[in-house]
Every structure is written in C-alpha cells, then in structure tokens.
Amino acid sequence: MPPKHRDGDVVAVIPGQFISHAHTIxxxxxxxxxxxxxxxxHYHKIVENEHFGYPIExxxxxSATIGDRYPERSVFQVFIAICSGPRFALVFLWYCLANRPNSSLPKFVAGVGxxxxxTCGGWTYVTSTDDHDWHDIFMISYLVATLPWTLGCLALSPPNPxxxxxxxxxxGAFFGTLVPLVYFFIQHKVHRVPGAxxxxxxxxxxxxxxxxxxxxxxxxxxxxxxxxxxxxxGLSRGDKKRVADAVLEKQKDKAVGQVFDERFSWDEMIDALADVYLGFTFWxxxxGLGVVVWFFPLWHMGISGYEVAVMSTISPFLLEIPPIRRMVSKSVPMTMLTTVVGLLAYLIKSPEWRLGAVSLGVxxxxxxxxxxxxxxxxxxxxLESRISAWLLGLIASSIAKFAFWTNNPLWPIMNENNGGLNKTGLLFFTLAILRAFQKQSKHIDSAPVEKPKGPxxxxxxxxxxxxxxxxSLYxxxxxxxxxxxxGYPVRGPLAVPHGAVTILAMGVGLLFGLFYPNLARSWSAFGIGSxxxxxxxxxxxxxxxxGGLALAAYLMAVTPTLITNAVRFAPGRTFFVGFFFYNIMVLFHVWVVAYAFVPGGPLVREHTDWVMATTMIMIGCGVFSAIQNSTPVKQKSFSPAPSPAARRQRSYFIYILIGLQLISASIAYLRFPSYDYRPYxxxxxxxxxxxxxxxFSIDNDMWSSERRMESLIRESELDLVGLLESDLQRIIMGNRDTTQYLAEELGMYVDYGPGPNKHTWGSALLSKFPIVNSTxxxxxxxxxxxxxxxxATIDAYGELIDVVVFHSGQEEDPEDRRLQTEYLTNLMGNSPRPTxxxxxxxxxxxEGNYNTWVSDRSGMKDIDPSDWDRWCEYILYKGLKRTGYARMSRSTITDTELxxxxxxxxxxxxxxxxxxxEEQVPSDMRFPTLFRGRGVRDHRYHVFNEPRYFS
Structure with missing residues (x-):
C-alpha cells in the first residue's frame, strides 16, 4: 500500500541533462x-537531381537521404520516433526553467517548441514521395518556427555564461548558413549551375x-x-519562481523585455486581430479602387470622367464640421461598418455601379x-495600437496578394470563378466589426492640451x-x-521568393518606428530613406x-511618427491635405506613362524621378513638422518608456507581425517554381x-482575367507567348503582375520586360524553353x-533561337513607328540565329512599314502573307520551318485576338x-480540335474558321 504522506519513497532519480543527451543522441x-x-x-541515386548526377553532383x-528510399527512410523514422519522447521532455523542462508569474514569453516559446x-513528425512520416504538398507544408512550418524558438531560448537563457x-x-552560425543555402539553391534551381x-x-x-x-x-x-x-x-505544489528570474529581472528596463513582461490575454489578442483585419479591409x-477606375479610361482610350472617383479619399474634410466630427468620433465602428459596401461591390454586375460602391467604401x-x-x-x-493595426493591415494585404499571385482575393474584380474569396472575407469582416462594437469606448478624448506648432x-x-x-511601392x-x-541571366531579386524579403523589411521598419520613434523622425533617418x-x-x-529595402523600412518606421504628429492638428484640414495631394500623386505617377492621352502629359513625360523626389520632399515636410512638435526624452537607446498598458498592447501586435512574417516565408517556399518545364x-x-x-488583365465586364487566359493558353498548347499591355505595377492598375500566375500555373519561364519605371504599357515573354539571355x-x-x-534567346531542343516581343507606337505617330521599324529591323537582321x-x-x-519588316534587310518572313485582314498583331520568322498559323477569338477576355x-x-x-x-500533317503537329466550329467558352478559330498548314 503506498504511503499517504507527501514524502514518499524515491524510486528513481534521472539527472536533467540526461533528457538533453538522449535527445541529441x-x-x-x-x-x-x-x-x-x-x-x-544507393549512393548514385541519392546524389542525382533533376539536372545532374554523379560525378557532377x-x-x-x-531530403534525398532521409525520404526517398528504403531502408534509410525507415532508419530515420525509427530514430526520430525514439527522439520524440526526449524532445517533448526537453521542451517541458525548458518551460519549467524559464516560467515565472505574469510572463507570456515562456508559454509562447514552449508552444513553439x-x-x-x-511538424517534425509531419515531414518525417509524410515524405515528399507520399504527398509532396503536405511534406512541404510540414517542413516549412518547422523551419519558420525555428526562428521564434531560437530567439526565445536566447531571451530566456538562465545566467549561465x-x-x-x-x-x-x-x-549565429545557423542563421548565417541560411544565406549561402538560399544562394546555392537558386544557383541550382534557376541557373542550373553544375555542382551547385x-x-x-x-x-x-x-x-x-x-x-x-x-x-x-x-x-x-x-x-x-x-x-x-x-x-x-497526492498533488504536488511547488514554487513558481525559477532560476531565470534573476537574469530576466535585469532585462525589465529594456524595451523588448518590457513588451513581453506582461500577462498574455486571449481576449486582448482577439481585439488586436480584429483591429488588424479592419486595417486589412481598408487597404x-x-x-481595389484603382483597378475599377482604370477600367474606364482603358476602354475610352483617354479621359473618361470616371477618374474623379480617385477623389473618394478626401472625405476627412467633413471632420471640419463639428456636428459630423462628434457623430463620427462617438461611433467609429459604425462608420467602419459602412465600408462593407466596398467588399460587397463584387455582387454588382454593372461596372459603373461597382465603381460607385467601391468609391463609397473608400x-x-x-x-x-x-x-x-x-x-x-x-x-x-x-493611438499607437490603431496606427499599428493600420500598418499591419497593409502588410497583411501585401501578403494576401503574395499568396494569390498579386491579386487580393477580396477585390471587386474577383469572384468565386476567378479565385476570389469574397464571402470568406465578408465573414471575417463581420466578426471583426462585431468585436469593434463590443469593445467600443464611450469616452472621447478632449482637445489637446498643447497647441501644435507650425502649419x-x-x-x-x-x-x-x-x-x-x-x-505605390509596397x-x-x-x-x-x-x-x-x-532580364536574363538573373542578376537581381525574383518576385518569388524575394517578395518575402520585401515584407520582412516592412516589418522590421514598423518595429523600429515603434521602439525608436525619436530616431525614426530624425533627419539622419530621413537621409537614409532618401x-x-x-x-x-x-x-x-x-x-x-x-535601396528599395532601405526605403521600405524607412517608410514603415516614419509613418507612426507622422500620423501621431498630424492628429495634433485639426483633422479635417490636415488629413484633407494629406489625401488630396495623395490623389494628385496617384495621377502624377500615371501621367508619366499616360502622357499621350492626357492634357499637359508631355510636361511630365517619363519623369518617375520627379515623382520619387516629390514624395521624399513631402515626407521631409512632415518630418520638419514632427520635429517641431516633439519633446524627445534624453535616453541612451532612443526607445520610449511605455506604460504597462502600452507594453501589453504592443506585444499582441508583435505576435501578429511575427505570425504574418512566418506566413510570408511559407508562401515564398510553397510558391518557389520547380523550373522543370517541358514543351508540349x-x-x-x-x-x-x-x-x-x-x-491589362481586366476583361470586358471588369473581372480579373488571368484564369481565363491561363485556360486558353494551356488548351492552345503554347510553348511561347508574347503578352502586350501587361505592366500593371501602378496604383491605378492595382500593383499586379499577371505573369506570375501564368508562369507558375503553365510551367513557363517568364521575362517581365521593361519595368514600370521605364514608362511603357508593358511587354512580357512566357517560354517553356529556358531563356538563356534577354535584353x-x-x-x-x-x-x-x-x-x-x-x-530574348531561348534554348529550344539544343538550338539557340531569338524571340522578339514588341509593341509599336500608336497610329497617330507615324514617325515614331518608322523609327521603331528601322531599329528592330536592324536588330533582327544582324542576328545570325533563327528568329x-x-x-x-x-x-x-x-503597305508602308510592312515592307521594311518583311524584307531582305531583316531576313524576316510573314507567317501568312495571304492574310490581308490584319492591323495590329503580326508573327514574323526566319531560319525555321513554319508549319501552321491560326487566329483565335478572344471571347470577352480582352479586345484583341490571340x-x-x-x-x-x-x-x-x-x-x-x-x-x-490537315490530313497531310502529323497528328502531334496539328492545332487542337477543341476550338473548331463553335469552339469552347466562345474561343474558336475565326477569320479562316480553321487553322492553316504549310508544307
């Protein structure tokens, strides 16, 4: 019979370090x-990859060692199973060592452990052979969780030097190793460097x-x-204080230590999540406003009148009217609730009324x-929590676009047929706004005690x-x-995976602005941003x-300071000025490329540098005002001494930021292309x-058209496709990139073409064949x-072939088109390769320039000289055997055929x-029969009503 007193007989004693040793072994x-x-x-098999084998690799x-073959896979799985017991015990002991009352960090670190x-069990027992996607999900989850685990253990280390x-x-060695790891992986995957x-x-x-x-x-x-x-x-009762308290007590005066030295509350965490989601909804x-505005001048080929909708942002001027200011201030959640019309706009079929709904939401x-x-x-x-939620909403919006190939799934141009998640977004908005009503404060702050200085x-x-x-940029x-x-060869960042680095820079900038506001608003920081x-x-x-990363960090860091300074002044006039000139800048950065269609356009033609300089000068004005109204406290570290309430609230937003960064890294990993592409x-x-x-990937009914385009390109079995009017990286076009979705879904290499700072409407090339070089x-x-x-020069079946994608000037500019004809004619004529x-x-x-394009000078031939019914699109070639030609109707995707x-x-x-x-043509060289007759989805062979074949 066991003893009834607490101090029973000791049966066994296990030294704590044995748990660690068992885990390591x-x-x-x-x-x-x-x-x-x-x-x-299996040496030769496990060193072989998709590009090279032994002896190059x-x-x-x-991954090849532990997951591909029996019995090494079984050896790994058996010992990992043995390791799991000590692993859970290790996490538990670390929590016991670090835990203390009123501290949330040890619980967070233990949860991460x-x-x-x-997740280690996930990628161990679900191999890439079993289910590649789930293996990757478990693996990336494990890797990204390593960051908070490592940093958390460092922060909670007992006083053991x-x-x-x-x-x-x-x-340091672990995180330092990540840099060359990513570099050589890209060298292998993108550049196919032997031995990488x-x-x-x-x-x-x-x-x-x-x-x-x-x-x-x-x-x-x-x-x-x-x-x-x-x-x-009986039950054991022990002292909650731990050895680590002594060393952590010394950290309480540090800004980061203060943030996490508070009790964690799920109730307050949900409040923070709701605020961030409302910020995400605003962004x-x-x-989405720019995309629906752009639809109208796009179809009018000039000023349509609907551009006035960009002025939807100037509504804060109403706060100059005291009754309206009091009414809105008493119920901010009610005003936010009315923004739901912007999320519901996708239900409206009429482009004009959809624009109206989005404008009202803005x-x-x-x-x-x-x-x-x-x-x-x-x-x-x-105030800090509201600003943080708004900026985290921007980061969340950018991450959503990162996950959905640069489209926000809640936009008014999205629906359930083209990848939209509008209903899901509305559900979360409902929950967030209900939470906002639940925590609404009835107290409205009085007027500022100190009158702000300066205008x-x-x-x-x-x-x-x-x-x-x-x-415009982030x-x-x-x-x-x-x-x-x-262009190629790749000499800079790629949208995937380096988009996650951009998002990381934004997050770092936000943290810097919260912890070091005095430094963020300094002229030194402004100089770095400039x-x-x-x-x-x-x-x-x-x-x-x-340079762009530095600017991203600076803008995120200085924004809290500038907003904090602006709310000292009368909100109506200050934010009216802010949003009014913001609208002017939106038009300015479109005018630099749209100069041919707007009055006064030639004055700002191709002056993105003016746009950037004006932006920084305006920020400088805000910094000057903020410094005038600041009373910086003399501190060693520039960091403020936040109140306990501020520390607690700040911690939840930092948790959310960490979560968003982990999601971003996971998306980058999951979206990384295979680069294992094959022609049809x-x-x-x-x-x-x-x-x-x-x-510009907006169809005739104002819906995003990428998925419909992808279906037609796939079913047409295109190995190469040139896309024109493809640059969407401006506010008015939604800052999108159609080529990302098409390239990943179709399995093609992509050259985006001249960027938005080159002032064109864009050209792009998608290729099943490796792009060796592009200019x-x-x-x-x-x-x-x-x-x-x-x-571009592609490697097609071991032969180098030139591909030129080109968009000429408009009909109104014959001299431009003549000069452009001369330029490219010489370029193609000087190339010794098939083109x-x-x-x-x-x-x-x-007629006219046609006889220069198709000439001995260029060496180019028309794919079908008998096709008299053309005006814009042409396919020319040289040095290749032409076998077929077809014209495909566009349906409602665009205004031009394929x-x-x-x-x-x-x-x-x-x-x-x-x-x-067609009977004289081998079956695998024929055009798909899918598009004969009435075709599919209103895509069919037209003009000739069938493809043409050549001997």
Whole structure:
C-alpha cells in the first residue's frame, strides 16, 4: 500500500541533462544513420537531381537521404520516433526553467517548441514521395518556427555564461548558413549551375547539425534539475519562481523585455486581430479602387470622367464640421461598418455601379480611420495600437496578394470563378466589426492640451508622402522587384521568393518606428530613406533592390511618427491635405506613362524621378513638422518608456507581425517554381508561339482575367507567348503582375520586360524553353508613347533561337513607328540565329512599314502573307520551318485576338507559301480540335474558321 504522506519513497532519480543527451543522441542517430545507410546502398541515386548526377553532383541532400528510399527512410523514422519522447521532455523542462508569474514569453516559446516537434513528425512520416504538398507544408512550418524558438531560448537563457555563449555562436552560425543555402539553391534551381546542389547539400546538412547542437546546449542548464520518481499519493505544489528570474529581472528596463513582461490575454489578442483585419479591409478597398477606375479610361482610350472617383479619399474634410466630427468620433465602428459596401461591390454586375460602391467604401474608410486616430490623440497607447493595426493591415494585404499571385482575393474584380474569396472575407469582416462594437469606448478624448506648432499644411504633406510611398511601392511585394528587373541571366531579386524579403523589411521598419520613434523622425533617418529612394530609382538588380529595402523600412518606421504628429492638428484640414495631394500623386505617377492621352502629359513625360523626389520632399515636410512638435526624452537607446498598458498592447501586435512574417516565408517556399518545364511536343521539335494583347488583365465586364487566359493558353498548347499591355505595377492598375500566375500555373519561364519605371504599357515573354539571355529595349519615340521590346534567346531542343516581343507606337505617330521599324529591323537582321517576332505593328499587310519588316534587310518572313485582314498583331520568322498559323477569338477576355504560329526546329526554312490540308500533317503537329466550329467558352478559330498548314 503506498504511503499517504507527501514524502514518499524515491524510486528513481534521472539527472536533467540526461533528457538533453538522449535527445541529441537520438536526433543525430536518425540523420547520420540514414546518411550512412543511404550512401552505402544507393549512393548514385541519392546524389542525382533533376539536372545532374554523379560525378557532377557527389554529395546527397538531406531530403534525398532521409525520404526517398528504403531502408534509410525507415532508419530515420525509427530514430526520430525514439527522439520524440526526449524532445517533448526537453521542451517541458525548458518551460519549467524559464516560467515565472505574469510572463507570456515562456508559454509562447514552449508552444513553439511543441509545434516544431509535431511538424517534425509531419515531414518525417509524410515524405515528399507520399504527398509532396503536405511534406512541404510540414517542413516549412518547422523551419519558420525555428526562428521564434531560437530567439526565445536566447531571451530566456538562465545566467549561465558558457551556455549563453554557445547558444549565440550556434544561432549565429545557423542563421548565417541560411544565406549561402538560399544562394546555392537558386544557383541550382534557376541557373542550373553544375555542382551547385552539392554545395547546397553541405549547407543543408550544416543546418541540421547546428539545429540539434543548439538544443544540446540545454544539458548545461538542466544539470540543476533532477527528475524524481516517488511513490506518493497526492498533488504536488511547488514554487513558481525559477532560476531565470534573476537574469530576466535585469532585462525589465529594456524595451523588448518590457513588451513581453506582461500577462498574455486571449481576449486582448482577439481585439488586436480584429483591429488588424479592419486595417486589412481598408487597404483591400483602397487598393481595389484603382483597378475599377482604370477600367474606364482603358476602354475610352483617354479621359473618361470616371477618374474623379480617385477623389473618394478626401472625405476627412467633413471632420471640419463639428456636428459630423462628434457623430463620427462617438461611433467609429459604425462608420467602419459602412465600408462593407466596398467588399460587397463584387455582387454588382454593372461596372459603373461597382465603381460607385467601391468609391463609397473608400470614402467611409478614410473618414473612419482618420476619426479613429484623432479620437485617441491624447491616449498614446491606444493611438499607437490603431496606427499599428493600420500598418499591419497593409502588410497583411501585401501578403494576401503574395499568396494569390498579386491579386487580393477580396477585390471587386474577383469572384468565386476567378479565385476570389469574397464571402470568406465578408465573414471575417463581420466578426471583426462585431468585436469593434463590443469593445467600443464611450469616452472621447478632449482637445489637446498643447497647441501644435507650425502649419498643419506641412503635417498634411508628410501624410501624403507616406500614404503614396507605401501604396505605390509596397502594397505589393513584387512592385519594387519589377523596378529593378533587367532580364536574363538573373542578376537581381525574383518576385518569388524575394517578395518575402520585401515584407520582412516592412516589418522590421514598423518595429523600429515603434521602439525608436525619436530616431525614426530624425533627419539622419530621413537621409537614409532618401538615399534608398535615389538608389531604387537610378539602379537596377541587387543594388536597386537594396535601396528599395532601405526605403521600405524607412517608410514603415516614419509613418507612426507622422500620423501621431498630424492628429495634433485639426483633422479635417490636415488629413484633407494629406489625401488630396495623395490623389494628385496617384495621377502624377500615371501621367508619366499616360502622357499621350492626357492634357499637359508631355510636361511630365517619363519623369518617375520627379515623382520619387516629390514624395521624399513631402515626407521631409512632415518630418520638419514632427520635429517641431516633439519633446524627445534624453535616453541612451532612443526607445520610449511605455506604460504597462502600452507594453501589453504592443506585444499582441508583435505576435501578429511575427505570425504574418512566418506566413510570408511559407508562401515564398510553397510558391518557389520547380523550373522543370517541358514543351508540349518535344518529339516533333515543335514550337507553338502566340502573341496576345491582354488589355491589362481586366476583361470586358471588369473581372480579373488571368484564369481565363491561363485556360486558353494551356488548351492552345503554347510553348511561347508574347503578352502586350501587361505592366500593371501602378496604383491605378492595382500593383499586379499577371505573369506570375501564368508562369507558375503553365510551367513557363517568364521575362517581365521593361519595368514600370521605364514608362511603357508593358511587354512580357512566357517560354517553356529556358531563356538563356534577354535584353530590354525602349525604342525611339520622339513624339508618342514609349515602345517596349524584349529581345530574348531561348534554348529550344539544343538550338539557340531569338524571340522578339514588341509593341509599336500608336497610329497617330507615324514617325515614331518608322523609327521603331528601322531599329528592330536592324536588330533582327544582324542576328545570325533563327528568329521569331511576336508583335503589335499597327500596319496594313504589304503597305508602308510592312515592307521594311518583311524584307531582305531583316531576313524576316510573314507567317501568312495571304492574310490581308490584319492591323495590329503580326508573327514574323526566319531560319525555321513554319508549319501552321491560326487566329483565335478572344471571347470577352480582352479586345484583341490571340494569333498562333507553329514552327519546327532543325528543319530547313520553307521558301514557298504552299498550303496543305490537315490530313497531310502529323497528328502531334496539328492545332487542337477543341476550338473548331463553335469552339469552347466562345474561343474558336475565326477569320479562316480553321487553322492553316504549310508544307
């Protein structure tokens, strides 16, 4: 019979460090055991990848070693199963060591530790062979959770200098290894560099060893523990204070320590999530406004009158009227509720009425958020939380676009047929707004005690600068990357995965602005931001991107300061100035490329540098006003001394920010392309090429058209396609990039073409074949709009072939088109390689410039000289055997048809234009029968009503 008193007999005593040792031994045995067995039994198989094998690649990656083959996979899984027990015990002991009353960080770190353990089991027992997607989900979840686990363990380390030193070294080595790891993975995956995967494998194995070693250091701390097994009956009651309290007590005066040194409350966490979602909703509606406005001048080919809708943001001027200001301030959630019309706009079929609904949503949103900030002007903690929620809403909006290929799934151009999640978004909005009503405060702050110094106009201009800068460059993670893109070979960042780096820079900037506001509003920080803006504007590739990252961090850091300063003034006039000139900047940055269609356009032609300079000058005005009204406290670290309420609220927004960053990293991992692309008919060495003017991916009924385009391109079996009117990276077009979705879904390489800072309407190239080299051209355009061109060289079936994608000037500018014809004729004529031209020429067959394009000088031939019914789109070629030509109706996707040509590589160029019947053509070289007759979805062969084939 067991004793009834508390101090029963001790049955066993297990030293705490044994748990750590057991975990280390089992983990290393799992990986090293699988490595030994794999190399012994399947060496040549596990070192081979999709591009190279032994002897070019001679060291296996972790994934190939542990998951691809029996029995090494079983060895790994057995020892990982053994490791799980010590792993859970290790997490528990670490929590016991670090836990203390009124502290949320130990609980958070312990939760992350459990999560990592479970996800490790996920990618261990669901191999990439079993289910590639779930294996990747578990793997990336494990990897991204390593960041908070590592940082949390460092923050909670007991006062053991040797253990802390080892943790710092191992953590630094771990995160330092990530940089070359990503670099060599891209070298292997994108550039296909021989041997790069072997080097990548070394860094991958280093990460594994360092990860296990980091947790092995716990043996030094657990030496103070004993796991005692007693034969007792009753409940144990122990002291909650732990050894770590002494060292953590020393951290309480540090800003970061203050944030997490508070009790965690799920109730307050839900409040923060609701506020962030309302911020996300605001940015969703605001960024959607430009797209629906753009629809109208696009179809009118000039000023339509509907552009006035961009002025929907000036609603804060109503706050100059005292009764309205009091009414809105008393119920900010009610005003926010009315913004739901912007989310419901997708239900409206009429483009005009849909624009009206979105405009109303923006009008109410700007009014609500201005009132939300102004009513909290005397409550620094609440004001900071409102600003943080608004900026985190921007980051969430950018992440949503990152996940959905640059479309926000709640936009009014989205629906359930093209990838929209409008109903889900409305559900979350309902929950968020109900929460806002539930916590609504009846207390409205009184007027500021101190009268602000200086004119409100300067504070308003500062708002203009940050509103426009954030919206134009950072409402989508790929916008800045498209600015610095210069073609192949890749010399700079890619939209995936580096979009996550852009989002990370935004998050870092926000944290900096919250913890160091005095430094964020300093002239030194403004200088750094200005240099970043200049570098982004004037340089390309990595150099330009680094400037853009600096600017991203600065804009996010300075925004809280500028908004805090602006709410000191009368809200109506200050925010009216901010949003009014924001609208002027929106038009300004469109006018620089749309100069041919607007009055006074030539005055600002091609002056993105003026746009950027004006933006920074306006921010400088805001900084001047903020410094005038600031009373900085002398501190060693520039960080403020927040109140307990501010510390607690800030912690929840930091948790949300960390969560958003982990989601961003996961998206980057899951979206990373395979680059394992194959043409449709390799046996015939066939190239099917198309040219299509896509009208900025907005169809005739104002819906996003990427998915419909993807279906037609796939069903047409295009190996190459040139896209024109494809640059959407401006506010008025939603800061989108159609090519990302098309390239990933179709499995094609993509060249975006000249970026938005090159002042064109865009050209792009998608290719099933590797793009060896590409050059972007801005052709002579002394009068009209700039004409973009891509001159690419592809590797098709082992032969280098040139592909030129080109959009000429308008009909009104004949001299421009003549000069552009001369330019490209010389370019193509000087190329010794076979060439395909996919173009928009604005000519009639066999008249004028046509005879220069199709001439001995260029060497180019018309794919079908007998086709007299053309005006814009033309396919020309040389050095290839032409086998077929077809014209495909567009349905309601755009205003221009899809033209398609088929060419055969390795065959002599045909010298005649003799047509043959389809029966004389091998079956795999024919056009799809799907589009014969009435076709499908209103896509069919038209003009000739059937494809044409040539001998």
């Amino acid at each position: 089992a983990a290393y045995a799992a990986f090293l055991g699988a490595f030994i067995v794999g190399v012994w039994l 001679w060291f296996p990656s972790v 459990v999560f990592r353990t479970l 040797q253990a802390i030193k080892y943790r710092k070294y191992l953590a 995967y072997t080097i990548y494998a070394f860094f991958e194995w280093s990460l594994v060893l360092l990860d296990v070693a980091f947790d092995a250091v716990t043996a030094m701390d657990f030496s103070s523990f004993e796991l005692v097994v007693k034969d007792v009956k 969703t509606i605001l960024t 009008w109410q949103g700007c009014l609500a958020w201005t009132a939300a900030w102004h009513t909290k002007r005397n409550n620094p903690a609440m 409100s106009f300067l504070a308003g201009l500062g708002l203009t600068g940050v509103f426009f800068g954030l919206h 409402s989508d993670s790929s916008t800045m990357i498209s600015w610095v893109w210069e 240099v970043g803006a200049a570098v982004l504007t004037t340089f390309s590739d990595w150099t330009g991107y680094y 008919h390799p046996d015939s060495k066939l190239i099917t090429a198309g040219i299509w003017t896509i009208h 972007h051209h801005l052709l002579p355009s002394p009068v009209g709009e700039l004409a973009p061109a891509i001159h 395909i031209l996919l173009s928009y020429l604005v000519i009639k067959p066999k 033209q398609i040509g088929k060419f055969q590589v390795g065959q002599p160029e045909d010298l005649s234009n003799q047509m043959i019947s």
